[in-house]
Amino acid sequence: MGHSFDAIIIGAGQAGPSLAGRLTAAGMSVLIVERKLFGGTCVNTGCMPTKTMVASAYAAHLARRGADYGVVIEQPVRVDMKRVRQRADTVSFNARTGVETWLRGMRNCTVAEGHARFAGAHTIAVDGVLFQAPRIFINVGGRANIPDMPGIRDVDYLTNTTMMQLDTLPRHLVVIGGSYIGLEFAQMYRRFGAQVTVVEKGARLVGREDADVSEAIRTILENEGIACRLDANCIAFKRHADGTEVHLDCDSGARNVAGSHVLLAIGRRPNTDDLGLDKAGIETDERGYIKVDDFLATTAEGVWALGDCNGQGAFTHTAYNDYEIVAANLLDGESRKISDRVPAYALYIDPPLGRAGMSEAQARATGRPILVSKRPMSRVGRAVEKDETQGFMKIVADAQTQQILGAAILGTSGDEAIHGIIDAMSARVGYPALKWAVPVHPTVSELIPTVLGDLAAPVPT
Known part of the structure; x- marks a missing residue:
């Protein structure tokens, strides 16, 4: 029959641990399953380590501008990339350890490490062991999207995750994707001292923003020496003596750029393709995101999806608000909805x-x-x-x-x-x-x- 709990939480990202805290405090027995790193994207490869590196890049930028403030600093400013990575790693490690320690010490909470897959409507299997609960919460997050572009399998490339493992400075970083993640890394590494080119398929950067916002962002980046190649209609890759050659097919300028490193920053995809969702009657949309209603309930009775995997926000703060909505509705008799929040x-x-x-x-x-x-x-x-x-x-x-x-x-x-x-x-x-x-x-x-x-x-x- 397997082991029974009042609730099962799959994934220890931003929503899962806090939800475990509320449910156990309400007297429920909870199983939380994590297959890799406690804390999810934000703690391990997203907000916390990247913003730590952004702070290092800002310090380098400000040091170079010291004379503007009447502060004389010996030039050129040198950036210790090993120390930069060490700072980011320390911030992530401390946060990750804090989450795991909290969960393992939580009364009525059982922690299991492994890959959870649905074996039925209210049953999951973790490494062959079955667990059951009338309430299941999915908080599995997402990962970098890797489109099947010509030549991509023949070259080395980085994602936002593997980028965090670098402790050396790229000679020339080519960023594929001119939106939020790509632009943060582009400016960061330019300030560390790398040559940087941003390649964007669209007509402007961060296309979801107003044109005046996009143009101002482009000006800010280009003023720091970042090359922005827009209208890259057919992006392709092949090996090059300097690393990787990226074919752009832009409407103007050179048709190719060669970089020592390539970062793919072309959106995210949910970690839902290996959960056995069909065995529980949980439907996804064409992109793999779990379908939820305004209360975060899935198409399966007694199953909810929170965080990046439901396609309703894809931010740390929206994932945490997902937890707040579910907890308020289940435990506090409220009727909170996704549509209530301001994007x-x-x-x-x-x-x-x-x-x-x-x-x-x-x-x-x-x-x-x-x-x-x-x-x-x-x-x-x-x-x-x-x-x-x-x-x-x-x-x-x-x-x-x-x-x-x-x-x-x-x-x-x-x-x-x-x-x-x-x-x-x-x-x-x-x-x-x-x-x-x-x-x-x-x-x-x-x-x-x-x-x-x-x-x-x-x-x-």
């Missing part, structure tokens, strides 16, 4: 992009009357004082309801300042209320009331 995220280039809600293009596409306001970061005292004035702040609102529809803050501390907008949108507060806020000076957030005060009907496009 928000950040791009961690320097300066960062903080985003909330709709872009201007998305708001226009709704057909509703909208208001838009935009101010350059050069109008922000804090940015001027730090001599980091690249970027701008833009807010979009509904002209009739006065609700804020979305915002983009591309600039120093943009990833923090955006929370003033997120909070207002989450509380359903109309923008006039924020116009009379009295923010602290000098901060980036203090410009928000001013920008709101300038909201006006946009010029037709």
Whole structure:
């Protein structure tokens, strides 16, 4: 019959451990299964190690700019890549160890290591051992997407995971994919001292953003010496004396670029292809993401999917909110839904992009009357004082309801300042209320009331 529990959690990423904590505190017996590294993507190959490296890259960048601040630093600045990797590894190790220690010491929680696969509606097998529970939660995350591009199997390439294992500096890093992950690594390694080329199939970088945001990001990167090759219609690979030759077929410029290292940053895919989901009646979409309703329930009774594998966010904070929704509904008698949350995220280039809600293009596409306001970061005292004035702040609102529809803050501390907008949108507060806020000076957030005060009907496009 196998071993029985009140709940089984597959995967120890951002949602799983916290859910185990709530369920066990409610008196349930819980089995949590992890096949590899506790903590998931964020802790091991995502947010924590990469942002640690971003901090090292920022330190190198600031050191090179020392003279701008009246600080004389011997040039050229040298970057110790082994130390850079050691910092990132230490941050990940400490976080991973903390998660595992917490789970193993949790009362009523059993930890199993191995690959879990469904053997029935409410039964899983881990290395041949069967476990049963009336409630099963899937939190298996995702991994780098590797498209079947011409020649890709004939060359060496890196992903966001294997990139974290480098402790030497690439001579020339070619990044395939001009979106969030790719651009963070591109700027990071340029600041470490590598030559960097970004190759993007689309007409602009980070294509989901507004055109003015994309263009500003491109300018920021190109000002640091990063080559951006757009409209790469047919990307192909072959071995080269210098490493790998990438065929671009761009509309302009050289048709090939040779790099010592190639990083594939072309989206993510869910870890759902080897779970035996069909044996439990759990449906996926055409990309492999587990189908869930607004309460995160799958097509199988008593089974929920949280985090990156459900295609409803793909961020650490959305995965954690998935846990909050499920826990509130199961244990607190609430009726929380995915659709209640305000979409928000950040791009961690320097300066960062903080985003909330709709872009201007998305708001226009709704057909509703909208208001838009935009101010350059050069109008922000804090940015001027730090001599980091690249970027701008833009807010979009509904002209009739006065609700804020979305915002983009591309600039120093943009990833923090955006929370003033997120909070207002989450509380359903109309923008006039924020116009009379009295923010602290000098901060980036203090410009928000001013920008709101300038909201006006946009010029037709």
